[in-house]
Amino acid sequence: MSTPPRHGGQPGRSTTPGRTGKTGKTGQGGKSGRPGKPYRRPRKDPVRILAFEALRAVDERDAYANLVLPPLLRKAREKDPDEGGLDARDAALATELVYGTLRWQGTYDAIIAECVDRPLRQVDPPVLDVLSLGAHQLLGTRIPQHAAVSATVELARVVLGDGRAKFVNAVLRRITADDLEGWLERVAPPYEEDPEEHLALRHAHPRWVVSALWDALPARARQGGGRADITALLEADNERPEVTLVARPGRASVEELSTGETAPGRWSPYAVRMAEGGEPGALDAVREGRAGVQDEGSQLVALALADAPVEGGSDRHWLDVCAGPGGKAALLGALAAGRGATLLAAEKQPHRARLVARALEGNPGPWAAVSADGTRPAWRPGSFDRVLVDVPCTGLGALRRRPEARWRRTPEDLAGFAPLQRGLLRQAVAAARVGGVVAYATCSPHLAETRAVVDDVLRGMEKDPRGPAVDLLDARPLLPGVPELGEGPDVQLWPHLHGTDAMYLALLRRTA
Numbered sequence: 001m002s003t004p005p006r007h008g009g010q011p012g013r014s015t016t017p018g019r020t021g022k023t024g025k026t027g028q029g030g031k032s033g034r035p036g037k038p039y040r041r042p043r044k045d046p047v048r049i050l051a052f053e054a055l056r057a058v059d060e061r062d063a064y065a066n067l068v069l070p071p072l073l074r075k076a077r078e079k080d081p082d083e084g085g086l087d088a089r090d091a092a093l094a095t096e097l098v099y100g101t102l103r104w105q106g107t108y109d110a111i112i113a114e115c116v117d118r119p120l121r122q123v124d125p126p127v128l129d130v131l132s133l134g135a136h137q138l139l140g141t142r143i144p145q146h147a148a149v150s151a152t153v154e155l156a157r158v159v160l161g162d163g164r165a166k167f168v169n170a171v172l173r174r175i176t177a178d179d180l181e182g183w184l185e186r187v188a189p190p191y192e193e194d195p196e197e198h199l200a201l202r203h204a205h206p207r208w209v210v211s212a213l214w215d216a217l218p219a220r221a222r223q224g225g226g227r228a229d230i231t232a233l234l235e236a237d238n239e240r241p242e243v244t245l246v247a248r249p250g251r252a253s254v255e256e257l258s259t260g261e262t263a264p265g266r267w268s269p270y271a272v273r274m275a276e277g278g279e280p281g282a283l284d285a286v287r288e289g290r291a292g293v294q295d296e297g298s299q300l301v302a303l304a305l306a307d308a309p310v311e312g313g314s315d316r317h318w319l320d321v322c323a324g325p326g327g328k329a330a331l332l333g334a335l336a337a338g339r340g341a342t343l344l345a346a347e348k349q350p351h352r353a354r355l356v357a358r359a360l361e362g363n364p365g366p367w368a369a370v371s372a373d374g375t376r377p378a379w380r381p382g383s384f385d386r387v388l389v390d391v392p393c394t395g396l397g398a399l400r401r402r403p404e405a406r407w408r409r410t411p412e413d414l415a416g417f418a419p420l421q422r423g424l425l426r427q428a429v430a431a432a433r434v435g436g437v438v439a440y441a442t443c444s445p446h447l448a449e450t451r452a453v454v455d456d457v458l459r460g461m462e463k464d465p466r467g468p469a470v471d472l473l474d475a476r477p478l479l480p481g482v483p484e485l486g487e488g489p490d491v492q493l494w495p496h497l498h499g500t501d502a503m504y505l506a507l508l509r510r511t512a
Contacts, residue, residue: 042157042165047090048133050076051097052159055129058102058404065098065404092277101129101136103238103403104204108135110187115174127164130156134172139180149173191227203234208411209396210234216445217494218486229496236495241400243274244296245286246327248334250364252290257283266499267482268299270331289362294327297397297493297500301441302328302388304478304491306335308507310385311435319384320345321374321428324352326359328390329369337365341386344379346372375423382433389428390441391421391453397443397502400495414448421453426460429468432510437473440506445492450504454490469512475505 050072057068073094079085086094101108112131113120120128134152137143143151149172156165178186188201196214200207214230245262247254247270254264257272265271271294274280285291318336323329323345333343345360347353350371357369372378374389394409394417395402421442428438442449454472461467474489484497490506 043154044158045151045155046076046086047094048097048151048155049158050086050094051101051133052129052155054098055101055133056126059125059129062408064402065102066401069095069098096141097133097136099240099403100140101132104136104140105132105404105407106206107184107201107204108132108139110201111135111139111175111183112171114187115171127160127168130160130168131171134168135175138172138175139183145176149176195227199230199234203231204238205234205406209406212396212446216447216450216492218484232496233494237399239400240276242499243278243280243293245272245274245280245291246270246294246299246331247272247285247291248330250334250338251362252285256285257291265296267479268296268303271296271299289359292327292330292359294331295501297498297503298328299331300479300482300493300500301390301439301503301505302331302335304475304505304507305386305388305437305439306332307478308386308437308439308473310437311509313385313433313435315339315385316341317384318343318386319379319388319431321387321389321424321431322391323347323356323369324349326356328388329356330359330363332388333360333363333365333367337363340365342366345369346374346378348373375420375427377427377431379431381430384431385433385436387428387432387436387438388441389424389438391424393417393421393442393444393449394446395443397445397504400501414446417449418453421449422457425453425457429457429461429470429508429510434510434512436510438470438508438510440508442504443501445494445502445504450492451490454506468510470508470510473507473509475507478507
């Protein structure tokens with residue numbers, strides 16, 4: 001059985017027992033040692049201490065590693081090496097420890113559970129974080145066993161105290177009894193007996209996510225021989241994604257972003273892929289907002305909407321309904337400016353609306369960024385020629401970038417998003433003029449967030465003779481050169497097939 005999620009599963013839960021129990025305050029417990037042996041202060045390893053701090057932030061504050069880790073690394077890089085500062089190699093190791101530990105959390109939990117003498121839920125969360133860091137060094141990196149155990153025990157002495165460090169040492173030595181493959185043979189059931197649980201533990205995804213992804217894959221993956229497809233997808237979710245840049249048209253060019261450490265995008269004419277370790281902020285165009293970091297899947301969604309044929313009337317008024325934090329809005333705004341069109345970018349949360357305005361600053365054409373709720377529009381119906389509604393979702397399409405999200409999300413989250421997604425799409429259709437086009441997008445392949453939403457809204461419109469009417473457009477021709485787009489008319493992108501996030505796109509033209 002899959003181990004229950006830890007990180008982010010209980011926002012705001014108290015984790016103080018792990019720090020203020022019998023061993024005293026953090027790093028000050030248990031100085032007993034053997035009789036006659038002088039006490040040795042634990043050695044502080046800035047790399048592992050930083051990794052531990054990032055994991056605690058993810059757990060305690062329900063934060064995301066891709067938001068927590070960069071400022072921690074930046075602060076550490078600014079320090080003198082003698083005061084705990086990190087160089088580039090140290091920063092790379094800290095990044096691997098954090099992301100690897102979060103990505104494989106469920107599998108490591110199952111292995112750790114075999115090595116402790118109590119239910120895992122009774123292990124204090126900070127202790128469990130240290131154990132997971134140790135497990136990843138032992139099972140997921142090339143760090144020698146003795147070094148991984150020694151460094152993790154020293155970390156435990158610093159952040160947990162000597163008493164809990166002994167517990168950590170004992171558990172890690174049990175883990176060294178086998179490698180990852182050997183442990184998987186122990187904890188994962190045979191594929192023939194329970195395919196979903198087998199895949200869940202072998203590829204570090206919750207069982208319900210494995211099931212949902214399998215259902216959403218193209219038909220071939222669900223009709224015999226589908227193990228290869230789902231395995232390829234799960235493996236792609238566990239790979240470190242490339243950093244992809246977008247050159248915003250009229251503001252920057254692909255040539256300007258191209259260096260010896262970049263390669264052209266696969267599908268988007270505005271995309272540039274950076275080599276591993278490349279720093280986007282080192283490029284003038286990125287610092288000045290003329291280019292940005294944006295997955296090619298997101299670029300393709302914006303490009304498809306911009307290229308979809310509208311019928312009758314003008315093509316001068318574009319709307320982005322859920323624009324935060326502003327990546328797609330910035331690309332749409334640049335495309336609109338090139339055609340003499342205006343973009344209105346709306347975002348419900350004021351702080352995110354400010355991020356949208358910042359992304360649009362310097363756009364050569366007219367634009368406006370407003371704080372507005374797309375389910376209660378501040379604009380007149382039928383006002384726009386093109387409308388993008390990239391709805392809030394579970395984010396299961398971006399598990400490569402946010403590895404903790406797989407353990408944080410639950411099936412119940414789907415029901416929470418469902419009314420909002422349907423309401424936003426209905427209002428987006430109402431905002432379009434007759435002959436205008438609406439793009440429904442979401443960074444999730446879950447059928448409950450993709451086709452089910454579109455189908456439900458379409459059925460509701462068919463039953464209301466006084467409401468708007470729409471036709472589904474075939475989105476595939478609007479992604480030229482992109483292979484394996486399925487039977488249409490909607491499009492689902494995949495990490496293992498396209499190298500993008502698992503973005504979904506449906507295009508609707510308002511007909512009445």
